[in-house]
Amino acid sequence: MIKLQLVGRLGQNATEAFANGKKVIxxxxxxxxxxxxxxxVPQERTVWVNCAMWEPGAVMSYLVQGKAVYLEGVPWVNQxxxxxxxxxxxxxLKVTYLQLLPGPKQEGGGSVHEMPEAIVQPADDLPF
Structure with a gap:
């Protein structure tokens, strides 16, 4: 199995769908x-990765545009x-592990979007 690790920022809020009776974001x-x-000469290139997370639990409300994340999963190329x-x-990327990274600090010392521990999903349980 090939495993991809990715650190980046969400380009838009997560969207929810259902496929084969299972929730996917x-x-x-x-x-x-x-x-x-x-x-x-300095150059910059942006690489976009479209991600799918099956049976994500309550994480969707934390996946908002601009949020920094660390992801692991199984990559594939869609033609x-x-x-x-x-x-x-x-x-x-079929996401098997997701961790929200710390956001900007507020005056009270907490992050703007605090979240529980990382979410881990077994790669074998993905429906595709």
């Missing part, structure tokens, strides 16, 4: 990569045809 995570090209007829691909 979908969200996208962006990771900014900074590097210098051969000429030494599709664009409206223009081009073959395209997207990186997707």
């Amino acid at each position: 979908n969200f996208s995570v962006a990771h900014n990569e900074r590097y210098k090209n051969k000429q030494g 599709y045809q664009s409206l223009a007829g081009e073959t395209k691909a997207e990186l997707r």
Whole structure:
């Protein structure tokens, strides 16, 4: 099995759906990569990963746009045809472990969005 670890920020609030009688939440995570090209000029590239988490429990309310997360899961590439007829691909992740990372501190010392411990799901129990 291939396992992917990802740290990034949510691009939008998570959405909820049902498939095969099971609840799934979908969200996208962006990771900014900074590097210098051969000429030494700073560059930045954003990599987007579309994520699906099956039977997520009560975590959806914490998955809001801009929230930093650490994820582990099984990656796969989804190929599709664009409206223009081009073959395209997207990186997707079946999330098996999710941990919200600390947000900005408030005056009282707590984070803006505090959450219970990380959520772990067995990779074998995913319905696809």
